[in-house]
Amino acid sequence: MALSRFKENPGAGARGLDPCLRKESVVNGFGHRGRGILIFFLAMALTALFSGACTTPKKDRAPKTAETAPVPSPALKTVPSDLLSSLRVAGDSCYVFLLPDEKSRHFGPLMKGETLKRLDVQGPWIRVWIPRLRVSGWVPRALALEAPENHDTSESIPAHLMSSVTVIVRKANIREAPTTEADIVLVAKRNQQFWLLKEKGDWYQIWLPDLKRKGWISGKIVARLRKE
Numbered sequence: 001m002a003l004s005r006f007k008e009n010p011g012a013g014a015r016g017l018d019p020c021l022r023k024e025s026v027v028n029g030f031g032h033r034g035r036g037i038l039i040f041f042l043a044m045a046l047t048a049l050f051s052g053a054c055t056t057p058k059k060d061r062a063p064k065t066a067e068t069a070p071v072p073s074p075a076l077k078t079v080p081s082d083l084l085s086s087l088r089v090a091g092d093s094c095y096v097f098l099l100p101d102e103k104s105r106h107f108g109p110l111m112k113g114e115t116l117k118r119l120d121v122q123g124p125w126i127r128v129w130i131p132r133l134r135v136s137g138w139v140p141r142a143l144a145l146e147a148p149e150n151h152d153t154s155e156s157i158p159a160h161l162m163s164s165v166t167v168i169v170r171k172a173n174i175r176e177a178p179t180t181e182a183d184i185v186l187v188a189k190r191n192q193q194f195w196l197l198k199e200k201g202d203w204y205q206i207w208l209p210d211l212k213r214k215g216w217i218s219g220k221i222v223a224r225l226r227k228e
Contacts, residue, residue, distance in 0.1 A: 166193045
């Protein structure tokens with residue numbers, strides 16, 4: 001009976017069906033759409049999973065530093081003696097003191113005319129390296145006079161005896177001569193260290209290992225480290 005009514009009014013569609021048949025039709029339609037939606041979401045999930053597994057994660061960037069202190073130049077164990085100024089003993093009673101003080105322990109005297117190497121200066125005292133004895137000590141400045149430079153590179157001095165200077169400003173100009181009018185040979189960075197060779201007024205002569213030459217830097221922009 002229901003079938004004949006449907007044939008007589010085909011335009012009625014699902015509305016003309018028996019209520020039980022119409023419910024079954026709706027359930028079947030929803031079931032097909034539901035399975036389609038489920039398959040779609042499963043495909044999307046698998047795509048995202050494989051995409052994430054194949055993607056190379058970005059490496060963490062190292063934090064930027066304002067400045068990196070270079071390796072200090074006084075890194076060698078020995079120093080060629082020809083880098084230091086030569087001195088000669090000017091008297092017969094030149095004793096060598098362990099400290100820049102007449103009351104400290106001492107030995108000697110050194111031979112008159114004996115060659116010394118200048119290490120550092122403090123007031124009326126000068127710290128020297130004695131090649132003949134291969135030791136260092138303090139002598140009165142009045143008894144150690146400037147001498148012709150000795151370019152004997154076979155002689156070396158322990159590096160731990162060398163005084164040094166450390167740059168305390170962001171950039172420091174190192175010049176050919178102890179004046180601001182001299183040409184700049186190198187621009188040093190903060191915390192960079194150099195061996196101190198000698199001084200002249202407010203200027204320090206230092207050794208530039210990368211350039212294998214000497215240079216001058218103002219004493220106002222460095223901190224001095226004296227070896228006792």
